[in-house]
Amino acid sequence: MRILHVISSLDPKQGGPPMIAARIGAAQASLGHRVGMLYHSDPGADDRLAKAVASIPGFDAVTLHRLDYPGSNLGELLRSPAKEWLKTGLKDYDWLHLHGIWHPILPKAAAAARTQRVPYALVPHGMLDPWSLRGQGTLKYLKKRLALAMGYRRMIEGAAYFHLGNRDEERLIKPLGLSPPVEIIPNGVFPQEIDNLPATGRFLAKHPHLAGKRFVLFLSRLHFKKGLDFLADAFADVAPKHPDTDLVVAGPDDGMRAPMTEQLRRRGVLDRVHFTGPLWGDDKLAALVDCWCFCLPSRQEGFSMAITEALGCRKPVVISEGCHFPEVGEVGAGWVTPVGARETADALHAVLAMSPADARSMGERGRALVLERFTWPTIAKATLEGYARHTPTDVRRPA
Numbered sequence: 001m002r003i004l005h006v007i008s009s010l011d012p013k014q015g016g017p018p019m020i021a022a023r024i025g026a027a028q029a030s031l032g033h034r035v036g037m038l039y040h041s042d043p044g045a046d047d048r049l050a051k052a053v054a055s056i057p058g059f060d061a062v063t064l065h066r067l068d069y070p071g072s073n074l075g076e077l078l079r080s081p082a083k084e085w086l087k088t089g090l091k092d093y094d095w096l097h098l099h100g101i102w103h104p105i106l107p108k109a110a111a112a113a114r115t116q117r118v119p120y121a122l123v124p125h126g127m128l129d130p131w132s133l134r135g136q137g138t139l140k141y142l143k144k145r146l147a148l149a150m151g152y153r154r155m156i157e158g159a160a161y162f163h164l165g166n167r168d169e170e171r172l173i174k175p176l177g178l179s180p181p182v183e184i185i186p187n188g189v190f191p192q193e194i195d196n197l198p199a200t201g202r203f204l205a206k207h208p209h210l211a212g213k214r215f216v217l218f219l220s221r222l223h224f225k226k227g228l229d230f231l232a233d234a235f236a237d238v239a240p241k242h243p244d245t246d247l248v249v250a251g252p253d254d255g256m257r258a259p260m261t262e263q264l265r266r267r268g269v270l271d272r273v274h275f276t277g278p279l280w281g282d283d284k285l286a287a288l289v290d291c292w293c294f295c296l297p298s299r300q301e302g303f304s305m306a307i308t309e310a311l312g313c314r315k316p317v318v319i320s321e322g323c324h325f326p327e328v329g330e331v332g333a334g335w336v337t338p339v340g341a342r343e344t345a346d347a348l349h350a351v352l353a354m355s356p357a358d359a360r361s362m363g364e365r366g367r368a369l370v371l372e373r374f375t376w377p378t379i380a381k382a383t384l385e386g387y388a389r390h391t392p393t394d395v396r397r398p399a
Helices: 016-030 045-053 073-078 081-092 105-116 130-134 138-157 167-176 191-195 202-206 228-241 257-267 281-290 305-312 327-331 341-352 356-373 376-390
Strands: 002-009 034-040 063-067 095-099 120-123 161-164 182-184 214-219 245-250 273-277 293-296 317-320 334-337
Touching: 002 016, 002 081, 002 105, 016 034, 016 045, 016 095, 016 120, 016 305, 016 376, 034 081, 034 105, 045 281, 063 081, 081 105, 095 105, 105 120, 105 138, 120 376, 161 167, 161 376, 167 182, 182 376, 191 305, 191 356, 202 281, 214 228, 214 281, 214 305, 214 341, 228 245, 228 257, 228 341, 245 281, 257 273, 281 305, 293 305, 293 341, 305 317, 305 356, 317 341, 327 334, 327 356, 334 341
Parallel strands: 002 034, 002 095, 034 063, 095 120, 120 161, 161 182, 214 245, 214 293, 245 273, 293 317, 317 334
Antiparallel strands: none
């Protein structure tokens, strides 16, 4: 089968969706399928992308179709290299996999697919749930509702199926009254990546200020929805009880570094919090290997890659219900708390009070969960089964 993934950007600083698209594509290619990626090449992103995909098994078999960066969504609307590429390039593919919602490249790809009778799956990556629609202010909410009225809803309704990460996401988007059928297909890890982890101590050796310390690791974009304000207050509450523990905040700044820094300063714990900036590839895995536990107290997630990677690295996790990953609690791989600072603090205190042996046992349960249910080869097969189940009768047949 010939499969084209379409996403606005593959820049890893954009968060999970670019790396999810890259990994699904690589896993499909490893199963013997011809896979391409159509995306905008952001200025300065090539080095980040190269480092982030270096450890992805099979990614070198994926064909990359780079488009000029349009500058903004408005620039893409006015001058779209995607539209011209799709006129001819789409003829080489049998299925599209669209990633995201609010980027003009996606409705353009959907329109080209309808014209050329090529079916497509759509992965919203959590962008249609109520928090994503309403949680970033009235203006953004109104812009999204207008976008739905002006063509994005047609893109959504035209999908052969929705690729959703979990049942919570299906429940949360139900009030929108959308008609495409749903396939629940989570994210995961490549077993090869977590079988060949960096050596213990590598991250700590690069950060000597952590010598003799344990650390809690936050690893994601520094964005409001990730609950960094909750994390700051939670760490300030537990820090006096655990003087041997610091907090490491790793990820590209998306508006929250300055507010979080000020919050930590007010709480008197800024000297015990370390901002590393973004970590890609083996550097990210090295941080996961050396941390005591992973924490993501998000207001909303689609399906977090970072949680799955932390579990794969045998780390206890403290996550919020907004992460929609109840399996963590079900198998005893960590804590799933209500969204909020107090609840996060209570869970952090519990995990920091564990013995090393108990923490290792919890980490092993998380790794077993990932290897049993959340690996990319299994996920790639599920996408292909979805294509087979939802291929319309009037599609263009391969030459």
